[in-house]
Amino acid sequence: xxxxxxxxxTNTIGRRFLTTKDVRKVTHCIFDMDGLLLDTEQVYxxxxxxxxxNYGHKYTDExxxxxxxxxxxxxxxxxxxxxxLPVTPHEFRDQLLKLGDTMLAGTPLxxxxxxxxxxxxxxxVPFALATSSSERSVQTKIASHKELxxxxxHMVMGSSDKEVKFGKPHPDIFLVAASRFPDKPNPSKCLxxxxxxxxxxxxxxxxxxxxxxxDPHLNKELTKHATIVLPTLAKFQPxxxxxxxxx
Numbered sequence: 001x002x003x004x005x006x007x008x009x010t011n012t013i014g015r016r017f018l019t020t021k022d023v024r025k026v027t028h029c030i031f032d033m034d035g036l037l038l039d040t041e042q043v044y045x046x047x048x049x050x051x052x053x054n055y056g057h058k059y060t061d062e063x064x065x066x067x068x069x070x071x072x073x074x075x076x077x078x079x080x081x082x083x084x085l086p087v088t089p090h091e092f093r094d095q096l097l098k099l100g101d102t103m104l105a106g107t108p109l110x111x112x113x114x115x116x117x118x119x120x121x122x123x124x125v126p127f128a129l130a131t132s133s134s135e136r137s138v139q140t141k142i143a144s145h146k147e148l149x150x151x152x153x154h155m156v157m158g159s160s161d162k163e164v165k166f167g168k169p170h171p172d173i174f175l176v177a178a179s180r181f182p183d184k185p186n187p188s189k190c191l192x193x194x195x196x197x198x199x200x201x202x203x204x205x206x207x208x209x210x211x212x213x214x215d216p217h218l219n220k221e222l223t224k225h226a227t228i229v230l231p232t233l234a235k236f237q238p239x240x241x242x243x244x245x246x247x
Contacts, residue, residue: 021227024209025242026191029120030177031152032069033131035195036213036233037113038141040104047099048079051092057083069196071132071159071167072096100137107141110213112234114148115246121151123244126185128152130177130192132167134159154180169198171206178206191241193233197222211236 035041048067049059063082067075076089076096085092120127129149131138135157142149149155156177158164164172178187192203192210197218203210204225212226213233223229230236239245 023227023241024188026189026209027126028178028181028185028190029125029127029193029243030130030174030190030203030208031127031193032195032199033129033138033141034133035110035215036193037110037117038107038145039110040107040141041195041215043103043107047096047103048075051095051099052079052083055083055085055087057085065197069132069168069194069198069202071164072134072137073159074132074167097134097136101140104137104140106144109145109148111232112236116233116236116238117148117151119238119246120243125238125243126153126181126183128177128180129155130158130173131155132158132173136160156180168196169201169205171202174203174206174208178208191243194226197225200226209241 031037033040034044045059045064052059063079066082067078070078072093073089076093079085080087080089080092087095117127129152133141137159138155138157154177156164156173158167158173161173161176163176166172174190174192175187178185178190186207188207190208192199192206192208193213194200194203194210195213195215200210200212200223209227210225212223212229213231214223214229216231228240237245
């Protein structure tokens with residue numbers, strides 16, 4: 001299995017994405033959403049930059065790395081503390097959600113997302129969503145893609161799910177997502193898809209393998225713990241993890 005995986009990755013997407021990590025067959029898939037399925041990260045950056053500017057502060061790349069992949073509440077707590085903002089984290093979060101109601105509407109899908117989701121559904125591979133966003137935010141983002149997202153067995157929304165005690169990089173959200181499949185798979189049988197370092201860490205702590213599709217500008221050092229790193233979901237080959245291949 002390992003030799004086949006190495007050959008496949010090398011031939012298809014080049015040595016830049018070669019991994020020497022062993023891989024295991026999986027039975028279920030769990031997806032992050034922002035920056036992986038939906039092109040929201042740049043919109044979020046604009047939103048947070050605007051809110052920080054309202055208080056005379058800059059939203060730096062350093063701050064962005066601290067909050068990437070976290071819940072809306074955790075993001076607000078970090079920014080309020082780091083920038084000493086004259087509002088509470090709850091107030092900042094409310095401002096963020098209100099801004100998102102307009103700016104996040106009609107978010108487009110990222111390359112390869114729809115093809116992979118429809119393939120997994122067609123081949124009866126169970127899959128779920130594990131996003132740090134709140135239900136309110138998720139509904140805004142998927143408004144243009146409701147039929148596609150209805151194919152997910154379930155969605156775990158970390159910012160509003162009471163079972164998710166701690167956000168990424170803690171493993172809670174992935175463990176909760178795995179537990180809600182009817183057959184209760186061992187987390188090690190679930191393959192996680194992520195774009196952020198915090199998300200990768202969370203999945204690994206949950207004993208899952210991780211396919212990472214990072215921002216192209218992300219420091220490569222921050223991608224080294226993923227099982228495999230791809231430029232887009234369009235490059236993913238399901239058979240590498242024992243899943244049905246694309247036809």
